[in-house]
Amino acid sequence: MKRPSPASSDVARPRRSPRLPVAGLVAVGVATGLVAGGVSGFAVARTTPFAGSCSTVVLAESAAPAVVTVFAEGRTGPDGLAFGGSGSGAILTPDGRIVTNDHVIAGASRLAVLLATGERLDATLVGTDAKTDLAVLQIEATGLPTLAIGDRTAPRVGQQVVALGAPLGLSETVTAGIVSTPHRDVVAPVGGGGTTVLAGMVQTDASINPGNSGGPLVDCSGDLIGINTVISTVPSASGEGGGGSVGLGFAVPASTVRRITDQIVADGRATHPWFGLSYAVVPPGAAQARGVSSALFVSSVAAGGPAARAGVRGGDLIAGIAGGPADSFTIGRLLATAAVGDEVVLDLLREGQPQQVTVTLAEAP
Structure with a gap:
């Protein structure tokens, strides 16, 4: 995976939700030698049957236009070779403010995004926050479709959600599921060794795979309730983690997304x-x-x-x-x-x- 909430007379006591161990957690970005353009249109995969009035098709049609594929280019690997990578992002404002994961763009010298219309635009980095694994990008555009940050109410267990993004570079992919738990604390590895706590993550069984990093998890109102960040995988016989979804995905909650992105936009950084x-x-x-x-x-x-x-x-x-x-x-x-x-x-x-x-x-x- 990759990275990445209090208690007292003034600070609410931390919720002691079960913590997920480091083993088996992987970031869900995609590293590639050459990143190609996205695939037009969107694909809907329903991973968990559910009843109710929330239409995955209607939700996908309304939310997908505000989801982008993020290209991070010009990185240098440990072997000295240059490589690129891709992830996902969500448009927050009509003038092109985008939220994604820090690990999607870390180390890149060039950034670009692919809109749902197929238009590819250069992006600039507004700021990042490694502790919450969030980053804010800016593109030059007007009149873009947006996603509202849905932090008015906390997600509920069993609530229907969809995850949108570009798993394996397949832009505008949509998968459906539920909120498995709204407050999962995840102990995750960080670059350079060590661990960090991703607190209060929204756990979902919607299929999330490499490339979904930075993409939105949305509710039936079409509001962003999380930024997909990390998945848990089943270790292989050799003890190494697998690379695909097993129904354990985790998203940075909307309240954290709003707090950190507001700080980055105002000050170029977040405070902790x-x-x-x-x-x-x-x-x-x-x-x-x-x-x-x-x-x-x-x-x-x-x-x-x-x-x-x-x-x-x-x-x-x-x-x-x-x-x-x-x-x-x-x-x-x-x-x-x-x-x-x-x-x-x-x-x-x-x-x-x-x-x-x-x-x-x-x-x-």
């Missing part, structure tokens, strides 16, 4: 909160010996940072975060969804004595 401390996970047995189910050892505190200002010290044990458990996943999810200025209550153990502090999150340096 910061605790200002380093920590190590305390082994479960050692934590339980101190009377808590889990704990984090504070190895250092940034001078003048949020934790230091709240009174956190190196050597403290964090025994609880905003009323929830103290583990690296909780911190990752909180930082993925909280905002600068939010307050987070930490339960500490200092020399065996319980203390409680309130950390006001600051912008990450």
Whole structure:
């Protein structure tokens, strides 16, 4: 895959949805030696039977014109060879503002989009946010069809949705399914090693494949409720992940799409909160010996940072975060969804004595 939400008196407690492990997650962009033009028209694949009044055909006809194929060219691979890639995107404004995934365009020296009309246009990069795996592009155009960001209400389990994009370079492909769960926390690998938390992702069984990255997941009103980003695959006998859909796709939720794209458009970048401390996970047995189910050892505190200002010290044990458990996943999810200025209550153990502090999150340096 590729990359990539809080708790306290001010910050809502993180939803403890089951987390999906790193293994088997892949990004859904397409890398190619030479990227050809898209295929005109759209194909509709119904992967999950469902009843109701939502017409996939009508929805596809209304939403597909606002979906584009994104071409990222001029990248250089580890072997020094140049290559291109493609993904998908959604048009947000009539004058050509487009949202896609950061991993679709990362490292490209040239960007272009293919409209549903078949017209190919150069695109410029407005800004990216690697933490949420979102990017905003701009093309020179007017009067374009658009998708509204549907963040007025949260998606519901069982809600009918369609995923649109260009899997394997096949532009204007539409697949249908449902929302499997509206709040799935995904631990995903990032470039250069390590992991990140993609919090509150919308899980769907609509078929998503390489090339769908950056394309919209829309509801029966035709509103964008997510940006398709990552899929889970079944590992092969050798332990390597497969490359196609098994009905486990994940989309960045509409609320995150709106927040991050608005910040990028206004400032050219997105801001994320910061605790200002380093920590190590305390082994479960050692934590339980101190009377808590889990704990984090504070190895250092940034001078003048949020934790230091709240009174956190190196050597403290964090025994609880905003009323929830103290583990690296909780911190990752909180930082993925909280905002600068939010307050987070930490339960500490200092020399065996319980203390409680309130950390006001600051912008990450």
